[in-house]
Amino acid sequence: MTDRTITLLIVDDHPVVRDGLRGMFASDPGFDVLGEAAGGVEAVELVQRLDPDVVLMDLRMPDGGGVRAIAELTRRGARAKVLVLTTYDTDSDTIPAIEAGATGYLLKDAPRDDLFTAVRAAAEGRTVLSPAVASRLVSAVRNPSPAAGALSAREREVIELVARGTSNREIARELFISEATVKTHLTHVYGKLGVKDRAAAVAVAYERGILG
Amino acid sequence: MTDRTITLLIVDDHPVVRDGLRGMFASDPGFDVLGEAAGGVEAVELVQRLDPDVVLMDLRMPDGGGVRAIAELTRRGARAKVLVLTTYDTDSDTIPAIEAGATGYLLKDAPRDDLFTAVRAAAEGRTVLSPAVASRLVSAVRNPSPAAGALSAREREVIELVARGTSNREIARELFISEATVKTHLTHVYGKLGVKDRAAAVAVAYERGILG
DNA sequence: CGGGCCATCAACCGATCGGCTGATACCCCT
DNA sequence: AGGGGTATCAGCCGATCGGTTGATGGCCCG
Numbered sequence: 147m148t149d150r151t152i153t154l155l156i157v158d159d160h161p162v163v164r165d166g167l168r169g170m171f172a173s174d175p176g177f178d179v180l181g182e183a184a185g186g187v188e189a190v191e192l193v194q195r196l197d198p199d200v201v202l203m204d205l206r207m208p209d210g211g212g213v214r215a216i217a218e219l220t221r222r223g224a225r226a227k228v229l230v231l232t233t234y235d236t237d238s239d240t241i242p243a244i245e246a247g248a249t250g251y252l253l254k255d256a257p258r259d260d261l262f263t264a265v266r267a268a269a270e271g272r273t274v275l276s277p278a279v280a281s282r283l284v285s286a287v288r289n290p291s292p293a294a295g296a297l298s299a300r301e302r303e304v305i306e307l308v309a310r311g312t313s314n315r316e317i318a319r320e321l322f323i324s325e326a327t328v329k330t331h332l333t334h335v336y337g338k339l340g341v342k343d344r345a346a347a348v349a350v351a352y353e354r355g356i357l358g
Numbered sequence: 359m360t361d362r363t364i365t366l367l368i369v370d371d372h373p374v375v376r377d378g379l380r381g382m383f384a385s386d387p388g389f390d391v392l393g394e395a396a397g398g399v400e401a402v403e404l405v406q407r408l409d410p411d412v413v414l415m416d417l418r419m420p421d422g423g424g425v426r427a428i429a430e431l432t433r434r435g436a437r438a439k440v441l442v443l444t445t446y447d448t449d450s451d452t453i454p455a456i457e458a459g460a461t462g463y464l465l466k467d468a469p470r471d472d473l474f475t476a477v478r479a480a481a482e483g484r485t486v487l488s489p490a491v492a493s494r495l496v497s498a499v500r501n502p503s504p505a506a507g508a509l510s511a512r513e514r515e516v517i518e519l520v521a522r523g524t525s526n527r528e529i530a531r532e533l534f535i536s537e538a539t540v541k542t543h544l545t546h547v548y549g550k551l552g553v554k555d556r557a558a559a560v561a562v563a564y565e566r567g568i569l570g
Numbered sequence: 571c572g573g574g575c576c577a578t579c580a581a582c583c584g585a586t587c588g589g590c591t592g593a594t595a596c597c598c599c600t
Numbered sequence: 601a602g603g604g605g606t607a608t609c610a611g612c613c614g615a616t617c618g619g620t621t622g623a624t625g626g627c628c629c630g
Contacts (some may be wrong), residue, residue: 310558
């Protein structure tokens, strides 16, 4: 297993990142970078043509994005394992990617050795997740929606006002509570919706029918 | 016209505001406050029972909100003129309120005399708008949706990333532009969507089908 | 009765945002 | 040629946000 050379395809819209990755893997004879793609569409084409063992895939690319490409590869029953390598670890990125068929999910700040290990693991079909992503996934799976979709009444009031562009201070006045409490509610909302800020919270709330 | 006593109904969920308004109008013999309501539902009931000339209505109340109450009054063909008196002047508040049938729209920071004048004007069926609201409405009417719904491609990319919880700096990296440019795009988006922050922009984008 | 969820509040701090002003440049249309 | 829309960038600044820690009290469930 470990002896065979692992062939790779690098997919990222940032040339710098592509170069960096190519350089890294070039230094280890255990890997062979077959090619690069700058977008999802190109990636699907190259996978067909080059048939790599592992695809290092960025999410969030200009032309449609990585999730669509992963789904397409899965649909076609591609042999290649997809290892997502991205900067962000939001639920709205990770979960769709995993659902679409990604074998692993790493953050770009992962140490070089972790990356090598992860690629080898992915080549063998084993799932690799960044610790942060892993813990998030576990809770997401354990609480498929109970903890996810279940905002309390108060929390719903708050997010509804947020969607209207109301500031925390204004929300406080509106609901007869302190600004501190508003922030507490929002922090809880962020946790439940798997986001980091109010804008994303509003988006997820719409996606789940909590708003709109 | 000006000689007759004008009867009022005060609708606001803040007791303090209700007291303040009641006190103001009590000091002028030209007005007679018939009653108060703390929410939209109660307001509709009281209008039926008390038949005031003018309803001073807050938007954004716990039980459904002022817009719904205004619409209900309009539907029932109530004689009372509704004068919206609120703190916020977002498009998402003003336009629905006017559409629902409000005769006027004042901000709570309006001087006391302006308020009196506005109530008298409303009683006569004349439309009264805060200067800020007026100018906003004009442009909203002149550009029914052309300037409203038409985000440029770049702007759509930006708001889409915002909805995913991406910070301005991250968006800049993502799109290969500077953070300053991202902010410029967002400022334009706020203007076009009639909002003041990213959270509200995401909400409006969903409402208009730009996102989702 | 203890544990968990909810709601409430406080104070601090760094990061981010949004507003403002001003500028360059391209393109399309008149 | 000029105007308008779009895209790009800069710097400054106050306001706001989000994270953190810690705490109180009510409520329900087992």
